[in-house]
Amino acid sequence: xxxxAQKLKHELHELIPVTLFxxxxxxxxxxxxxxxxxxxxxxxxxFMSATIGxxxxxxxxxxxxxxxLLNQFPTKPLIYNVVWKTLIYFAxxxxxxxxxxxxxxxxxxxxxxxxxxxxxxxIIWPHFWGVQLWMLVLLLVFCAFRELVRAVGRxxxxxxxxxxxxxxxxxx
Numbered sequence: 566x567x568x569x570a571q572k573l574k575h576e577l578h579e580l581i582p583v584t585l586f587x588x589x590x591x592x593x594x595x596x597x598x599x600x601x602x603x604x605x606x607x608x609x610x611x612f613m614s615a616t617i618g619x620x621x622x623x624x625x626x627x628x629x630x631x632x633x634l635l636n637q638f639p640t641k642p643l644i645y646n647v648v649w650k651t652l653i654y655f656a657x658x659x660x661x662x663x664x665x666x667x668x669x670x671x672x673x674x675x676x677x678x679x680x681x682x683x684x685x686x687x688i689i690w691p692h693f694w695g696v697q698l699w700m701l702v703l704l705l706v707f708c709a710f711r712e713l714v715r716a717v718g719r720x721x722x723x724x725x726x727x728x729x730x731x732x733x734x735x736x737x
Contacts, residue, residue, distance in 0.1 A: 576627070579627055580623055583622075583623040583626050583627060583707075584620060586707055587619035587620075587622040587623050587703070591615040591622070592612070592615050592616075594615065595614065595615035599611050622658060622700070625661055626707075628657070635649075643716055646708070647708045648705075650711075651701070654707075654708070655704055658700055658704070662697070663684075666684050667680055667681060670687075
């Protein structure tokens with residue numbers, strides 16, 4: 566039981582920061598959408614969809630972190646891992662988003678081919694790709710910051726952001 570509790574604690578420890586990052590980012594994007602649509606008199610409730618999107622994005626990242634192919638460049642400059650992980654996470658996100666839309670149409674049509682055809686016909690492609698571009702940028706920022714923390718160390722990053730800088734004294 567102790568190992569199960571430790572594994573669960575570890576998973577939560579990994580999931581919380583990722584979820585918080587995407588929660589804040591998705592809520593800001595949802596608020597932007599709501600404000601733009603309000604201009605045209607279209608009220609929208611976006612909090613729940615943004616929250617669910619953040620949870621899905623966080624879970625995609627945490628699950629993908631377990632893939633062996635993720636850490637391909639441990640001895641290269643950080644940009645290699647940042648770009649590589651961004652692309653892997655983005656591919657996972659696209660797969661999940663596509664499946665999410667496909668399942669909706671599959672329930673209505675009852676066939677995979679029919680669902681896929683309807684999805685391709687009915688999806689609002691500019692909106693879909695706009696969301697995907699934002700997700701790509703968010704994942705790039707997330708991966709860059711995460712790799713920086715991995716390289717520099719959590720304690721040092723926390724000190725750089727939340728403690729006053731060291732002031733050199735007369736002996737320094």
